[in-house]
Amino acid sequence: MSWSATPHGPPVELGKAQEAYNHLREAILTFELRGGQPVSERMLGDEVGSSRTSVRAALARLEADGLIRRRGRSYEVTSIDPQEIGQAHELLLAIEPAALLLAQDDGLREKLDAMQGIVDRVVADPALETYSQAVLDYHSALVRLSGNDFFARASDDAQTRLVRAAWLTRWLDPAARLDWAPQNKIIKLMRRNERKEAAKILSKLLRDSQRHMTSLVIQYRQGLLAHGVAVDKVRSRAAAANDGQ
Structure with a gap:
């Protein structure tokens, strides 16, 4: 099992974070999730069985990819621009x-x-x-x-x-x-x-x-x-x- 330290919280289990990232990325790129649809930590965590820390790491990567964006305290899938x-x-x-x-x-x-x-x-x-x-x-x-x-x-x-x-x-x-x-x-x-x-x-x-x-x-x-x-x-x-x- 591989772990990585985070600057402001507990270590992230890399395998689970990658699994959460891959799962949501595929859903967005294949239009299972479409522009404007909300994405929550709880939803993603329940679907892949990941901790909130791993889910947050995955969401941060997807935000950097431009596939999701923050909306208040949650996220939504970005539109095609x-x-x-x-x-x-x-x-x-x-x-x-x-x-x-x-x-x-x-x-x-x-x-x-x-x-x-x-x-x-x-x-x-x-x-x-x-x-x-x-x-x-x-x-x-x-x-x-x-x-x-x-x-x-x-x-x-x-x-x-x-x-x-x-x-x-x-x-x-x-x-x-x-x-x-x-x-x-x-x-x-x-x-x-x-x-x-x-x-x-x-x-x-x-x-x-x-x-x-x-x-x-x-x-x-x-x-x-x-x-x-x-x-x-x-x-x-x-x-x-x-x-x-």
């Missing part, structure tokens, strides 16, 4: 193409083989659940080619915040789940050490993803609301900045 979709893609555009340019030669072939395996699996089984996990796995593997842990953590955070929007756009546009040609091309170019061309294709892929994701979420906002999926209204950058002050 078109503004956040744009900001997350801007971050990915700054990091992921650079990760390809900085890819470490050591073990590169094996890492590219692993990325190809991810693509092959999702092409063989393009179900929504498979697709969502494959997107996370592909980008996680891609950014780690650089060997830069800061890049990896930033990319993982941005991709986590995009998962629900990506899931929705692929639900609204099922044909998009079948097109993994750009991801395949990136792998082939990296095998030939054509890193600049691979980075260029990745940049286009991310820009296209941003446009497609944002336009569909905005276009179908009312329909999504009717299905219980909360989507924030589009705000200007100035309004978003004022909210943070």
Whole structure:
């Protein structure tokens, strides 16, 4: 059994905290819990059999992931925010193409083989659940080619915040789940050490993803609301900045 000290309370049982985190994260990312729904310590603790300390640690991580937010003394699931979709893609555009340019030669072939395996699996089984996990796995593997842990953590955070929007756009546009040609091309170019061309294709892929994701979420906002999926209204950058002050 593994424990970790907390700065203002009793130690956290890491296994239980991770179990609580995984349980609630999956419920949010698969829309079992939707934007605006309340999340309580007691509810999560009862479902996974965790102590309040472990549950609080899990909730703190989910808040940092941007999947829940505080509402008074409790939490609620965050809505899908078109503004956040744009900001997350801007971050990915700054990091992921650079990760390809900085890819470490050591073990590169094996890492590219692993990325190809991810693509092959999702092409063989393009179900929504498979697709969502494959997107996370592909980008996680891609950014780690650089060997830069800061890049990896930033990319993982941005991709986590995009998962629900990506899931929705692929639900609204099922044909998009079948097109993994750009991801395949990136792998082939990296095998030939054509890193600049691979980075260029990745940049286009991310820009296209941003446009497609944002336009569909905005276009179908009312329909999504009717299905219980909360989507924030589009705000200007100035309004978003004022909210943070």
